[in-house]
Amino acid sequence: MTFELKDLGCRIKLARPVGGRRELIALQPLTLSIAHGEAIGIVGESGSGKTTLGRLLARLLAPTSGQIHFCGQQIDILRGSALRPWRRRIQMVFQDPSASFNPRHSLARSLLEPLQLHNLSPDRLPPLLQELELATELLYRYPHQLSGGQQQRMALARALALEPDCLILDEVTAALDPTRVAQLLETLRQLRARRPVTLLLISHDLSAVAALCDRILVFHQGHLVEDGSTQQIMQQPQHPYTQLLLDSVPAQHPSQRRHKRPSSI
């Protein structure tokens, strides 16, 4: 198993009470196993706990309850230098690529820094960039000089250069147009075919998740409400919220168009 989660939960203290509450339950305690090489889609609406789970697994957020075991090691108790080698093995790519890079550093500096930190050779970068259809010259540019799609692939290259065992992708397709989404999904598919990396795709784009993942976790208001194979979730959803999510996916052809009566938000 890559990940073993035991009663993992997260509560966030609010700076000011909201509706009499002083804390927000971002993720209700959950117990879960993720096998090595599995591609898992994590879906749900904003505030459902998807990103919180991703950040907990990447150790960017500390859990308030439970344990995280990664490749047999309990990582939620590790700090500082003890955690560093594990950070290399779990990489996360975020939704807004422009916010992922220091705007005052060239991309070369941003991409080489983690390699230096982990004593890895920079030679692995050029073939990786080629694979992601990024010209090596782009490394000498600053983030604002690249398009959104190029920035997103650079962020992916930075994560992949560390050869992680687990790659967490948080809404990486949200800012991309359909052609770019298709290209990115194809790149990830090829990557998985070559190397058994565990992939967690956090998204509210169910078609992207279904195209890439073997298993889907559905979150709603901090709860894991459904966990099943992609086929089972897409064809026989058990939870009403999963059904609502699937019903909300726009038609793929005008002949499948539905005129839905909207309910209140």
Added chain:
Amino acid sequence: MTLQVRNLTVRLKRPKGTVTVVDQLSFEVERGQVVALVGSSGSGKSLTALALLGLLPTPPALPPEGQVLLEGRELLELSPRQMRRIRGRQMAAIFQNPGASLNPVRRVGDQLIEGALLHLECDPHDARLQALELLHELLVPDPDRVYDAYPHQLSGGLKQRVAIAMALITRPTLLIADEPTTALDVTVQAQLLALLHQIRERYQMAILLITHDYGVVAEMADTVVALKDGRLVQAGPVAEFFS
């Protein structure tokens, strides 16, 4: 015909000369029709919308060329002052990020009635009643509370409904919706698409929908106008586009 665009050309001034970003684009939108303007990022969709609204930043853009006829009236020849009378009255727009469409330090209601006060010369009391009725029609829960709220107190979906209400309060003949659901969750997106259907049917409004989401096109559009590098590559009925 509500909107006729003929040979619209938009050029941007660059240090090394001018770049044509929208090239000889022609299309039409009829009353009660939804026309989807589609294309990948950088294809010129949003610049087309800004040119129609008279909101192109000049510079770097040069004044657009061609013809834009709204109910037979040529818009590109109008002065900024004349254009301000049309924008918000006869044509209105909703944008991708509803948060950026609202002033964060003014209450929602004050912003909502601004169009009615300015263009319809309503008194504030009538404008408030109209705004509350519109929020109710748009299925906004507790319209009075939303009317008195500040934008940050509303969810993304509610902010987008408020932005739609702001656009609709003057009953424009043309609504330009630029990626109206891109920033929203799939469930909220479905609700808003259903609302746009209702709006179109109720007000027989012409809608120009700008999107790169083919799912939204399949759900909403009657006609598709596809752009690539600023040029029209395909135009026709939605079923033809998908086949």
